[in-house]
Amino acid sequence: MRPHQIFSAMSPEDSERIMARILEEAPDVFRQTVAAAAAALKFRPQYLQKQPVAKRVAAIKRSMARPSASPLAEELFAIYFLKCRIELLTQWLDLLGLKHEDGILTDDDVNCPEAAELEKKVAEFRSSNDEDCELLLQVFAGQAAIDWPALDALIA
Helix, strand or coil: CCHHHHHHCHHHHHHHHHHHHHHHHHHHHHHHHHHHHHHHHCCCCEEEEEEEHHHHHHHHHHHHHHHHHHHHHCCCCCCCHHHHHHHHHHHHHHCCCCCCECCCCEEECCCCCCCHHHHHHHHHHHHHCCCCCCHHHHHHCCCCCCCCEEEEEHHC
């Protein structure tokens, strides 16, 4: 799934939870995202900025669900996991044995593990029962730089 499709499939409760965390930990990013959503939905940014948080989040979700917003949606997920959920991201990358610095991959080529090994690692990661495990798997697989059909099959 591409990032815009992940936003489209996300429940309103999940999008509110994620955006609340971004608002708390990266307020400038939240404001910029609201402005981008306003432009995409043809609202005046000032109008949307004055709306209750729930309405702003709903507008962000609608705008990020558009195919043209996929690069911005990917960036928003990256910010969420790098700033708000870094411990979960590093857990996943360490489990895969991927080299990274604070959640940012350091190798240009990121090779997929063998299918059976990947299946075990995904099962182990899911066993933590963190509310964002499945989202992280979807976002990781949806990155432009990751082409792992075996992971796509495990998520589907």
